[in-house]
Amino acid sequence: xxxxxxxxxxxxxxxxxxxxxxxxxxxxxxxxxxxxxxxxxxxxxxxxxxxxxxxxxxxxxxxxxxxxxxxxxxxxxxxxxxxxxxxxxxxxxxxxxxxxxxxxxxxxxxxxxxx
Amino acid sequence: xxxxxxxxxxxxxxxxxxxxxxxxxxxxxxxxxxxxxxxxxxxxxxxxxxxxxxxxxxxxxxxxxxxxxxxxxxxxxxxxxxxxxxxxxxxxxxxxxxxxxxxxxxxxxxxx
Numbered sequence: 001x002x003x004x005x006x007x008x009x010x011x012x013x014x015x016x017x018x019x020x021x022x023x024x025x026x027x028x029x030x031x032x033x034x035x036x037x038x039x040x041x042x043x044x045x046x047x048x049x050x051x052x053x054x055x056x057x058x059x060x061x062x063x064x065x066x067x068x069x070x071x072x073x074x075x076x077x078x079x080x081x082x083x084x085x086x087x088x089x090x091x092x093x094x095x096x097x098x099x100x101x102x103x104x105x106x107x108x109x110x111x112x113x114x115x
Numbered sequence: 116x117x118x119x120x121x122x123x124x125x126x127x128x129x130x131x132x133x134x135x136x137x138x139x140x141x142x143x144x145x146x147x148x149x150x151x152x153x154x155x156x157x158x159x160x161x162x163x164x165x166x167x168x169x170x171x172x173x174x175x176x177x178x179x180x181x182x183x184x185x186x187x188x189x190x191x192x193x194x195x196x197x198x199x200x201x202x203x204x205x206x207x208x209x210x211x212x213x214x215x216x217x218x219x220x221x222x223x224x225x226x227x
Contacts, residue, residue: 042220045214056210056214098213100168102213104206106158108158109157
């Protein structure tokens, strides 16, 4: 069965450093998402992306965050200057269609630790 | 603002029992509701998707229901097995642009 692939599985960085989290969505999917889960908290929406544009973003997704689909297969999340509170599991998700039957497929996540 | 609540937060049952997990949401204007399973340190595996116009969906031993007017969904697991032990999350899709709002999850332990 097709899967959403995320790399790396773990990322450790120093506060203030830039990180790029990478995702390869399912090949025929058109809609892409980033969510995150801080330890012990709910899974939170960050951003949705379609046709090379952000469709919707949360208040968490400030100027320190950016997303990009640099080629036909990858989808990346960049955090420009990491903070301690950015430590979380980051999940990429994709779907084939929008609307009432949109089914999200999630990757295994990247555990980001900011020291 | 959509709020999603799951009750109970944790549940421990002996193998073979039937059980019900609950999910409630505050805004009934939803597109769909999706149930996921999350194993420790892992990603989210989709279990069932219920469209806003549907009342229930079934997959194997799992049955999910949706009562949009009352803002409730249940996930019924029949004949539970130790392999069902995981955290179960419900997610409500509230806009066409794609945002889903998650509950806190119910952590299920099935004892052999």
